Amino acid sequence: MQGVIAAFAELDSTVHAIEDLRKQNFKDISVFSPVPRHELEEAIAAPPSKVRIFTLVGGLCGVTFGYWIPIWISDYWPLVVGGKAIASWIPYTIIGFELMVLIGSLSTVFAMFALARIPRLTMTVGYDPRFSGGDFGVWVAAGPDRAPAATALLQKHGALEVRNER
Amino acid sequence: MATMAEPRPNVASAGNRLPAIQDYQQVDREIIGTLQPTLGWFAMLGTALLALLIGALSWTYQIHEGLGAAGYHPPVMWGVYIISFVFWVGIGHAGTLISAILYLFRAGFRTTIYRASEAMTVFAVMTAGLFPILHLGRPWKFFWLIPYPNWRLIWPNPKSPLVWDVFAILTYLTVSATFFYVGLVPDIAVLRDKETNPIRKRIFATLALGWRNSDTEWRHFTRAYLFLAAFATPLVLSVHSVVSFDFAMSLVPGWHATIFPPYFVAGAIFSGIGMVFTIIIPIRKFMKLEHYVTINDLDAAAKLCLFTSCVVGLAYLTEFQVAWMSGNRVEQEYFWNRVFGQWAWAAWIMLICNMVMPISLFSQKLRRNTTWLFILSIFINIGMWFERFVIVIPSLSHEFEPWQWGGYRPTWVDFGILIGSFGWFFMWFLLFIRQLPVMAISEIKEILPPKMKHAHAEAQAAVHGTIGHPITTDGGTH
Numbered sequence: 027m028q029g030v031i032a033a034f035a036e037l038d039s040t041v042h043a044i045e046d047l048r049k050q051n052f053k054d055i056s057v058f059s060p061v062p063r064h065e066l067e068e069a070i071a072a073p074p075s076k077v078r079i080f081t082l083v084g085g086l087c088g089v090t091f092g093y094w095i096p097i098w099i100s101d102y103w104p105l106v107v108g109g110k111a112i113a114s115w116i117p118y119t120i121i122g123f124e125l126m127v128l129i130g131s132l133s134t135v136f137a138m139f140a141l142a143r144i145p146r147l148t149m150t151v152g153y154d155p156r157f158s159g160g161d162f163g164v165w166v167a168a169g170p171d172r173a174p175a176a177t178a179l180l181q182k183h184g185a186l187e188v189r190n191e192r
Numbered sequence: 193m194a195t196m197a198e199p200r201p202n203v204a205s206a207g208n209r210l211p212a213i214q215d216y217q218q219v220d221r222e223i224i225g226t227l228q229p230t231l232g233w234f235a236m237l238g239t240a241l242l243a244l245l246i247g248a249l250s251w252t253y254q255i256h257e258g259l260g261a262a263g264y265h266p267p268v269m270w271g272v273y274i275i276s277f278v279f280w281v282g283i284g285h286a287g288t289l290i291s292a293i294l295y296l297f298r299a300g301f302r303t304t305i306y307r308a309s310e311a312m313t314v315f316a317v318m319t320a321g322l323f324p325i326l327h328l329g330r331p332w333k334f335f336w337l338i339p340y341p342n343w344r345l346i347w348p349n350p351k352s353p354l355v356w357d358v359f360a361i362l363t364y365l366t367v368s369a370t371f372f373y374v375g376l377v378p379d380i381a382v383l384r385d386k387e388t389n390p391i392r393k394r395i396f397a398t399l400a401l402g403w404r405n406s407d408t409e410w411r412h413f414t415r416a417y418l419f420l421a422a423f424a425t426p427l428v429l430s431v432h433s434v435v436s437f438d439f440a441m442s443l444v445p446g447w448h449a450t451i452f453p454p455y456f457v458a459g460a461i462f463s464g465i466g467m468v469f470t471i472i473i474p475i476r477k478f479m480k481l482e483h484y485v486t487i488n489d490l491d492a493a494a495k496l497c498l499f500t501s502c503v504v505g506l507a508y509l510t511e512f513q514v515a516w517m518s519g520n521r522v523e524q525e526y527f528w529n530r531v532f533g534q535w536a537w538a539a540w541i542m543l544i545c546n547m548v549m550p551i552s553l554f555s556q557k558l559r560r561n562t563t564w565l566f567i568l569s570i571f572i573n574i575g576m577w578f579e580r581f582v583i584v585i586p587s588l589s590h591e592f593e594p595w596q597w598g599g600y601r602p603t604w605v606d607f608g609i610l611i612g613s614f615g616w617f618f619m620w621f622l623l624f625i626r627q628l629p630v631m632a633i634s635e636i637k638e639i640l641p642p643k644m645k646h647a648h649a650e651a652q653a654a655v656h657g658t659i660g661h662p663i664t665t666d667g668g669t670h
Contacts, residue, residue, distance in 0.1 A: 037642040060216055060382075061637045062410035070407050075415035085423075095339055096350030103347045117351050120434060123426075124359040131367045131423045135374060138416035139401075142409040146402025153404045155385035158378070160216035160643070184645060
């Protein structure tokens with residue numbers, strides 16, 4: 027993918043550059059920042075994360091599985107004591123709860139990995155080590171026809187460095 | 193901020209919690225600077241390894257000789273191993289409390305201490321998990337407790353608290369280790385980008401999973417972190433409740449009490465905060481991080497310590513009151529024997545260390561005195577080990593009938609394994625603090641004001657609360 031990457035030292039310049047790029051109808055924009063910031067997220071206007079769906083489904087699967095294991099074991103190997111229930115749901119709630127937390131948490135992490143596309147084997151284009159340090163980065167996809175306009179816009183907002191990447 | 197007077201170093205104000213830290217680069221430089229091993233660190237690691245060796249040799253001897261090598265003697269068939277199991281699980285509670293519960297409550301003082309506490313949690317639960325195995329006559333068959341299809345056609349009894357323990361401890365270990373690692377990923381990416389040694393760089397690159405600090409990654413990360421914290425919060429409360437069921441589900445005097453779950457959870461958090469002080473005070477001193485973990489942070493943690501001490505103290509007194517009001521002679525005799533009889537020495541160590549000494553934390557001067565906090569934390573660690581001693585041993589040695597009464601004396605094998613557990617815990621912790629950042633780099637950067645081109649805009653935004661507030665708990669939807 028062809029595009030332009032710019033590094034900024036200041037947060038407000040980055041936010042203004044993204045807003046201007048969006049006004050100029052550049053669609054594919056990514057921001058790199060050492061910390062998550064509301065200002066950048068609002069400027070990018072990305073939809074809410076879908077991690078929550080995986081958390082819910084994982085938690086529900088976990089609690090179902092957590093009740094099912096002890097009930098199945100109790101029926102398979104019944105311990106009949108004093109006419110009490112062979113499968114008693116009250117103590118099994120502990121196992122149900124623990125597995126809800128376990129599978130819900132693991133599916134949350136799986137969702138984060140899947141949606142954020144990690145683990146990533148190569149860093150691909152549009153990354154600079156300084157984005158984990160103190161600088162903010164803006165990557166914008168632009169073909170040869172639009173790259174000069176994007177470069178000019180990023181420079182206008184005070185980018186420390188702008189370079190074309192492919 | 194431009195109009196404000198320059199704050200004195202290390203004195204927090206409402207607008208700036210870490211005034212001695214100027215920018216993101218300083219955070220990277222100072223935290224990564226702590227990763228250089230020193231002679232003192234090697235000496236401590238050597239001591240930890242020696243302690244671990246003592247534990248390993250003691251266990252080898254025990255496996256060869258059988259469980260009789262430990263101090264088990266009827267009627268006391270639970271001893272140092274179960275005491276230490278509950279002790280280490282308890283230590284493991286403060287980390288998740290600080291990293292998850294205080295995260296949801298947005299307590300600012302957690303930011304600089306949570307990474308060390310979280311590491312402490314993971315290593316403490318790893319230590320705790322060894323003790324039920326050490327306590328088995330045939331330790332190599334511990335996995336029989338996990339219900340999985342097998343040709344033995346044997347299944348564990350899911351109505352037994354010991355099986356609940358397996359689920360609770362394994363879930364806690366997995367979730368706290370996952371939470372710990374997920375939080376570390378952005379920081380390992382910083383190490384990867386700064387590292388010059390090619391081998392270490394490759395290792396960090398693998399551990400960082402290709403993290404690029406992009407907006408997509410942060411968006412899903414903050415949301416996932418929030419949900420993990422939301423899951424970890426009830427988990428913390430459940431795990432020590434389940435551990436307390438090991439006792440409370442029995443009919444033994446002193447154990448058969450409904451107060452046990454909250455009593456155990458409060459005790460666990462109290463002991464964990466004690467251990468947090470034991471490790472964070474030397475870390476901030478020897479790694480020169482006093483301007484990160486400020487006195488204000490320690491003061492706030494000391495208040496939490498005081499609060500949990502009061503809850504634990506109330507639980508101790510309630511136990512006596514319940515025994516007194518119950519009209520049950522066995523229960524009354526048991527508690528009399530605990531405080532004034534056979535086990536008075538242990539009970540008073542517990543009461544003085546856990547109930548009396550922390551009262552000193554009502555004094556602000558002492559809460560802000562790191563030497564006192566460190567000394568107190570050692571007493572809390574000792575007191576909380578003895579709390580578990582007082583729960584386990586006196587009950588088993590003084591059951592219903594006089595012919596059931598007896599004594600307990602641990603052997604050198606018990607002490608060897610106890611020393612070994614400290615060696616195991618501190619070995620992992622010491623390795624951690626010199627390989628990975630002991631403070632959360634990205635979260636500390638979140639509380640620093642970002643660089644702005646227009647100082648006027650920043651000041652205005654700070655007043656209106658629009659700029660200068662990083663995404664923390666809500667994952668970016670507000």
